[in-house]
Amino acid sequence: MRGFDLYDATTVAEAVNLLRAHSGKTVKVIGGGSDIVGGVMKDWVQGKGMPLPDVLIDITTIKDLVGIKSDGGGTTIGAATTLTDVIENKDVASKLPLLANAAVSVASPLIRNFGTLGGNINQRPRCWFFRGEDFACYKKGGDFCYAVTGDNRYHAIIGGELCYIVHPSDTATALLALNAKAKIAGVGGNRDVAFDSYFIGPREDVLRENVLKKDEFLTHVEIPNPAAGTKFGWTKLKDRQVYDFAVISVAAAFTVEGNNWKDGRITLGGVSPVPYRAKVVEDALKGKDIKATIKQAAAAIRTVARPMSLNGFKVDLAAGLIERTILGALDGQ
Amino acid sequence: VSDGEERVTTDGPAGQQSSDDRTASVSRRRFLTGAGVGLAVGAAGAAGVITVVAPKLAETTTAQKPETGALPASRRKVTLNINGTDHDVTVDVRSSFWEVMTYQLGMVGSNLGCDRAECGACAIVVDGRAVNGCTVLAARMGRGQKITTIEGLATGTKPEELHPIQRAYWQEGGFQCGICTRGFIMSTYALLNKTPVPTVTEETIREALSGNICRCSEYPKIYESVFRAADEMRKKA
Numbered sequence: 001m002r003g004f005d006l007y008d009a010t011t012v013a014e015a016v017n018l019l020r021a022h023s024g025k026t027v028k029v030i031g032g033g034s035d036i037v038g039g040v041m042k043d044w045v046q047g048k049g050m051p052l053p054d055v056l057i058d059i060t061t062i063k064d065l066v067g068i069k070s071d072g073g074g075t076t077i078g079a080a081t082t083l084t085d086v087i088e089n090k091d092v093a094s095k096l097p098l099l100a101n102a103a104v105s106v107a108s109p110l111i112r113n114f115g116t117l118g119g120n121i122n123q124r125p126r127c128w129f130f131r132g133e134d135f136a137c138y139k140k141g142g143d144f145c146y147a148v149t150g151d152n153r154y155h156a157i158i159g160g161e162l163c164y165i166v167h168p169s170d171t172a173t174a175l176l177a178l179n180a181k182a183k184i185a186g187v188g189g190n191r192d193v194a195f196d197s198y199f200i201g202p203r204e205d206v207l208r209e210n211v212l213k214k215d216e217f218l219t220h221v222e223i224p225n226p227a228a229g230t231k232f233g234w235t236k237l238k239d240r241q242v243y244d245f246a247v248i249s250v251a252a253a254f255t256v257e258g259n260n261w262k263d264g265r266i267t268l269g270g271v272s273p274v275p276y277r278a279k280v281v282e283d284a285l286k287g288k289d290i291k292a293t294i295k296q297a298a299a300a301i302r303t304v305a306r307p308m309s310l311n312g313f314k315v316d317l318a319a320g321l322i323e324r325t326i327l328g329a330l331d332g333q
Numbered sequence: 334v335s336d337g338e339e340r341v342t343t344d345g346p347a348g349q350q351s352s353d354d355r356t357a358s359v360s361r362r363r364f365l366t367g368a369g370v371g372l373a374v375g376a377a378g379a380a381g382v383i384t385v386v387a388p389k390l391a392e393t394t395t396a397q398k399p400e401t402g403a404l405p406a407s408r409r410k411v412t413l414n415i416n417g418t419d420h421d422v423t424v425d426v427r428s429s430f431w432e433v434m435t436y437q438l439g440m441v442g443s444n445l446g447c448d449r450a451e452c453g454a455c456a457i458v459v460d461g462r463a464v465n466g467c468t469v470l471a472a473r474m475g476r477g478q479k480i481t482t483i484e485g486l487a488t489g490t491k492p493e494e495l496h497p498i499q500r501a502y503w504q505e506g507g508f509q510c511g512i513c514t515r516g517f518i519m520s521t522y523a524l525l526n527k528t529p530v531p532t533v534t535e536e537t538i539r540e541a542l543s544g545n546i547c548r549c550s551e552y553p554k555i556y557e558s559v560f561r562a563a564d565e566m567r568k569k570a
Contacts, residue, residue: 005406006426038450108544113462
């Protein structure tokens, strides 16, 4: 691993000052570090879009960023809270079972015990060309997407252009369905960004996956309390029974009126460069009897999908999993 | 450090270098010397694979003067609490906990598998939770965390002095080549070492050990080992 400087920030202000002081270098804010240490630095994979850091700023030492607060307004989770703490939290389990289910499906206990929620949301994509040191792809600052001509069985079926990565985070998919908001601190000041616009596709900036600038970092995630009677569904399809990234994941949070769909969100992971909100499916369900409509509504995902040479199967999977997730949520599974 | 606790100061090989030297901190010679002592102790044990006991630190690391003066941000002095003993050690911040434990502290009981947080062979237990020793930076472990490694389980080298989990893996044959076994034992330890000893099912074992991979595919016997260990620990409790 290449050498770097490590700083422990004790407050958000100190972390911002460190970002400012090292603005000329490649600085990374680190949570658990499973991805940046184990996935990036040890493999020496680098490029303009993934420079090896000169400076790491540890934010797990900031007390304010570790922990979960839940009250009448909603739930606030510090970015440096470990996934295990999110899973074991009683408020999350009772109010936001969707998030707990998504978090528990991430990796293995060994990783969840150290990995943080912020790190899971902001991890880099798992595309094997992006992670392979021999491929100077668009996302690494090169001039080609190797997935277009290469093995693209796990790549994007919706919204890929230039670069066909899929967003790797399960918790991000769940948080988008829960209409969460990201709180960001940085040298230019603090700001809040809804998860609806937190993730950005390759057309906007191919070198990154979210709105965070180089001198900014995620501090908290705010999740509004779901309306009473909200139904939650989470399905994650993996190639292996134990831990793996999602081939497709589906998160759903919706309310019903009798047998009919009232309001809610359906989001998909593993299909697009950003966690994807399946508005076409939501619209097809709006006000309709769910059990009678779901098959046809889920099939609407086919109208927006543009699969590549080897990943057409993911379109079928997505349609099937949406149907299964919504029906499962309806039955309270 | 509370009274009565042993405190060892080792600056490791890194201590010999000038403070701004950022080259690799482990020499091949020192590695072989350190590993040799550990293996000798292991071979003397009665039960082979799982009785590797921590060699006394005084034997493995030559005493070195602690580094003086301010360290650059690429180096750090940390106090690692491993198996109840505090170790003062100066580490390169890029060193994983496994590297420091093995190369600088001479604790060679844990194996490195993938070095990418994928296989779990290097698992250690930090504050009761199992984590991958290969990916956790040692510089972040000196914050009062209580670390348990495979060396901290057995009280001696005789079969009856082994931890019930180690004995169960040995007696059930929950291993073939043994490379991954120490990681499986530490994940099992994180699962079972609670009061009261939790009731385990195939499902809870599958979940708790999902971060560990056995290339010999000895999983059925690993399940048996965990069931047996849980039984024995429950009887003892």
